[in-house]
Amino acid sequence: MSPMTAKAKGFRKSKPGAYLSIATTAAGAIGVVKQARMARKENDTLRLVDAAVSAAAIVTGLALLFRELKKLGDDDVLLG
Template structure:
């Protein structure tokens, strides 16, 4: 089991794992956009603030993942 756990940790730090993390994080952004739209439609300031803070976390997560891709030597991904 230790070998499988080690392999899984290695995947997380690989290019493929990073791409998967970017896709998962970007998919989360869709939920945040829906949350913002709903909060604005209902004039719910507290939910809107929550959604904006969540969106900031998503953006930060994507930036960290992009930085990880650059570290792995894949400079032509996403922003060029």
């Protein structure tokens, strides 16, 4: 494993990495909202279902990220 890959994996498991992941996931939610609005405007049921499934995936992803962030916070000696 290259040093850059090791740093990237370490960053993903850090608080700043978790915050960045939450921000990018939340930014993806904006696209899903736009897709849902367009689908409702055009009465496109299939696109609306796709937006709903994407929204469920985003909610699940955010829940996982918040859990990871909480886990990182519990391990922090300075916070306890």
